[in-house]
Amino acid sequence: MLSFLPAPFKGVLAFTLIALNTVVCVTPLFMFTILKFLIPVPVWQRWTVVVLIQIAETWMSINRSVLALVQKIEIDIRGDDNLQYHGWYLVSCNHQSWSDILILQSIFNRRIPMLKFFLKQQLIWVPLLGLAWWALDFPFMKRYTKEYLAKHPEMKGKDMETTRKACEKFKEVPVSVMNFLEGTRFTQEKHDAQQSPYRYLLKPKSGGIAFVLSAMGGQLRSMLDVTIVYHDKTIGFWDLLCGRIRRISVQVKERPIPEDFAQGDYEGDPVFRARLQEWVNQVWLEKDVLIATMLTQSAVND
Numbered sequence: 001m002l003s004f005l006p007a008p009f010k011g012v013l014a015f016t017l018i019a020l021n022t023v024v025c026v027t028p029l030f031m032f033t034i035l036k037f038l039i040p041v042p043v044w045q046r047w048t049v050v051v052l053i054q055i056a057e058t059w060m061s062i063n064r065s066v067l068a069l070v071q072k073i074e075i076d077i078r079g080d081d082n083l084q085y086h087g088w089y090l091v092s093c094n095h096q097s098w099s100d101i102l103i104l105q106s107i108f109n110r111r112i113p114m115l116k117f118f119l120k121q122q123l124i125w126v127p128l129l130g131l132a133w134w135a136l137d138f139p140f141m142k143r144y145t146k147e148y149l150a151k152h153p154e155m156k157g158k159d160m161e162t163t164r165k166a167c168e169k170f171k172e173v174p175v176s177v178m179n180f181l182e183g184t185r186f187t188q189e190k191h192d193a194q195q196s197p198y199r200y201l202l203k204p205k206s207g208g209i210a211f212v213l214s215a216m217g218g219q220l221r222s223m224l225d226v227t228i229v230y231h232d233k234t235i236g237f238w239d240l241l242c243g244r245i246r247r248i249s250v251q252v253k254e255r256p257i258p259e260d261f262a263q264g265d266y267e268g269d270p271v272f273r274a275r276l277q278e279w280v281n282q283v284w285l286e287k288d289v290l291i292a293t294m295l296t297q298s299a300v301n302d
Contacts, residue, residue: 011242071243079252093226098237113174139166167215210266218262
């Protein structure tokens with residue numbers, strides 16, 4: 001509707017509207033979170049969790065409307081016909097920009113359980129959003145370096161303990177656990193530095209999903225393997241707000257997760273670790289080929 005406006009003006013307008021939406025939605029979110037802790041009755045607490053999720057889903061719906069208001073963006077999504085709102089999913093996606101998160105929320109909101117991310121502990125200090133993530137039971141992880149663990153061996157396994165505690169809450173209400181296997185956003189510099197064997201992807205890290213699968217005890221039976229391809233040169237979050245991202249292709253493939261992946265010891269069993277890594281690497285190899293195909297098809301259509 002307002003796509004005719006200059007890009008910077010659209011960016012400021014979209015950012016302002018999303019910020020206002022955040023303030024408005026966070027207020028009842030905090031109120032129900034306080035009530036959840038003040039009334040330690042299981043039935044009441046389960047009900048408040050559902051209400052908190054509905055507030056978050058409303059926030060995401062309004063954000064989607066804001067983007068539609070200030071820009072024209074074409075999202076070609078395929079493979080999303082059989083999504084279930086009441087279920088448990090592990091969701092994995094290639095990671096190129098912070099725009100990925102808004103796009104994923106836009107296409108999956110109220111079609112699968114709300115996406116929940118494992119966040120760095122420092123992100124709890126992000127104004128409003130940090131407390132909102134905490135209220136919604138997003139797990140905050142504190143990763144320890146090998147050097148730190150060498151000096152403090154008693155801290156070994158603490159990250160897994162945190163994962164298990166977080167996932168205990170995930171068992172009560174359907175959830176989609178989001179994991180960016182690359183661990184960071186793709187750049188050509190990072191790609192070259194790690195000598196990635198893939199053309200369009202960084203090397204995947206399988207330890208994160210191993211922890212989640214083990215902690216969930218087999219409740220996550222399928223993975224939504226999501227591939228996002230941007231057809232514009234500028235794909236940053238600010239570019240998305242400014243309307244510079246015009247066309248996106250998204251491919252969704254539901255993959256069954258082998259049952260024994262929830263039972264293995266990733267840290268202590270090298271055979272199991274190799275098998276899980278082989279499975280992840282095969283997924284990544286297929287994704288790399290798919291991205292090449294999607295880009296080729298786009299070039300032909302242009």
